[in-house]
Amino acid sequence: MMRRTAAVAALAVLALGLAGCGSGTTAPDEAAGGEVEVFTWWAAGSEKAGLDALVGVFEAQHPDATFVNGAVAGGAGSAAKDRLESRLRADDPPDTFQAHAGKELTDYIQAGRLEDISALYDEFDLRKKFPTDLLRLLQDHGKIYSIPSNIHRSNMVWANPSVLRAAGVDPAATYGSLDEWFPALDAVQATGATPLAIATTWTQVNLLETVLMSDLGAQAYLGLWDGTTAWTGADVTHALADFGRLMSYTNADRDTLDWTDSTQAVIDGAAAFTVMGDWAVAAFGEQDKVAGVDYTYFPVPGSADQFGFIADSFTLPVGAPHPDGAKAWLETVSSLEGQTAFNRAKGSIPARIDANPDDFSAYQQASMTAFGHLSIVPSLAHGAAASITVLTAIEAATRAFTTGTSDLTTFQGDLAVSAGWRSGG
Numbered sequence: 001m002m003r004r005t006a007a008v009a010a011l012a013v014l015a016l017g018l019a020g021c022g023s024g025t026t027a028p029d030e031a032a033g034g035e036v037e038v039f040t041w042w043a044a045g046s047e048k049a050g051l052d053a054l055v056g057v058f059e060a061q062h063p064d065a066t067f068v069n070g071a072v073a074g075g076a077g078s079a080a081k082d083r084l085e086s087r088l089r090a091d092d093p094p095d096t097f098q099a100h101a102g103k104e105l106t107d108y109i110q111a112g113r114l115e116d117i118s119a120l121y122d123e124f125d126l127r128k129k130f131p132t133d134l135l136r137l138l139q140d141h142g143k144i145y146s147i148p149s150n151i152h153r154s155n156m157v158w159a160n161p162s163v164l165r166a167a168g169v170d171p172a173a174t175y176g177s178l179d180e181w182f183p184a185l186d187a188v189q190a191t192g193a194t195p196l197a198i199a200t201t202w203t204q205v206n207l208l209e210t211v212l213m214s215d216l217g218a219q220a221y222l223g224l225w226d227g228t229t230a231w232t233g234a235d236v237t238h239a240l241a242d243f244g245r246l247m248s249y250t251n252a253d254r255d256t257l258d259w260t261d262s263t264q265a266v267i268d269g270a271a272a273f274t275v276m277g278d279w280a281v282a283a284f285g286e287q288d289k290v291a292g293v294d295y296t297y298f299p300v301p302g303s304a305d306q307f308g309f310i311a312d313s314f315t316l317p318v319g320a321p322h323p324d325g326a327k328a329w330l331e332t333v334s335s336l337e338g339q340t341a342f343n344r345a346k347g348s349i350p351a352r353i354d355a356n357p358d359d360f361s362a363y364q365q366a367s368m369t370a371f372g373h374l375s376i377v378p379s380l381a382h383g384a385a386a387s388i389t390v391l392t393a394i395e396a397a398t399r400a401f402t403t404g405t406s407d408l409t410t411f412q413g414d415l416a417v418s419a420g421w422r423s424g425g
């Protein structure tokens with residue numbers, strides 16, 4: 001609970017600019033039952049294991065309801081979000097869908113896609129169960145539009161100690177900055193192993209955001225999203241150069257892979273490090289890998305004082321065919337039992353403030369502490385910092401840079417345009 005209090009002020013920054021004109025009616029208050037199509041991108045591996053754990057609680061809490069899995073494969077919703085958009089445009093919404101707290105959710109609210117579910121917060125007694133400023137990221141004009149299931153951290157490095165030892169790198173070494181980390185990557189490079197495993201574009205944007213956090217610091221990183229930090233500045237140029245250098249340590253087949261593959265390269269000992277959100281810890285765990293023995297983790301060097309914030313949440317879309325089933329699903333998502341079962345399997349920490357830390361792994365307990373004490377900064381790659389439109393443009397700019405179509409100067413200009421930055425703020 002203390003961690004939540006400490007996080008509240010920092011989360012308030014994320015809530016800035018969430019004004020708009022949401023629409024919608026109150027969710028129907030019918031008895032739970034019937035089917036519910038749940039749309040996510042938790043389609044395989046440890047992510048499906050997390051969803052399955054939630055479904056297990058759902059089936060116990062709502063035996064009359066039938067879960068219909070609408071998952072679309074592709075990490076970070078790389079395929080799901082497009083598919084969802086075409087379904088919403090065609091007035092064919094699922095009964096509930098996964099959306100990130102912050103700007104991504106605001107997009108859906110302002111497009112009039114979501115029902116106001118504030119009444120469910122009263123019915124399920126949720127008003128005091130989540131951090132106030134997380135709730136603010138789910139609101140528009142005082143109406144709440146989704147229920148958060150979990151909180152992930154984006155700025156983590158995952159490492160294989162055997163690969164490091166083979167390169168003469170101490171697996172217990174700590175790095176205060178990217179500059180301190182580069183020699184370790186060079187040492188691995190010399191052995192022929194992949195220093196830094198990475199995958200397709202969204203994972204590169206995940207890396208990019210952590211480099212910006214590291215090189216700019218929390219304050220200036222936040223400034224990128226509220227117009228007070230110039231995207232065209234020298235500190236951003238420096239960060240992009242570091243990003244380019246990090247990309248030079250990555251596997252050449254990256255654009256054909258997803259995060260599961262790049263994480264697997266670390267698990268299998270083909271690569272020393274990967275930078276990935278902490279859903280990665282669930283992938284290690286699912287394969288019975290032991291923290292501190294088979295793998296280690298630490299914040300991206302230079303960003304240890306920051307918590308790259310991501311929260312998944314579930315919605316009630318306008319026109320959902322089975323609103324009663326959706327309501328039952330939302331009740332399970334919001335419940336302590338649902339959050340405990342789901343997050344234990346997913347690697348994230350519960351959004352609810354009353355979860356018992358003892359129910360979670362050492363990594364997750366550390367993450368709970370980190371969430372309470374660090375600067376909370378919004379993830380770019382996962383919908384907290386930027387709208388889907390801005391993120392899509394930044395992904396295109398990043399792809400151009402990492403595939404060699406643009407150089408650093410062009411990349412920086414593209415990012416400034418994508419983020420809508422103009423001199424003068």
Ligand code: GAL
Pocket residue numbers: 041042047074075076077100152259277279310311312381382
């Ligand atoms: C994020 C999401 C996480 C996890 C990850 C990888 O966007 O918030 O829960 O699913 O993508 O797919």
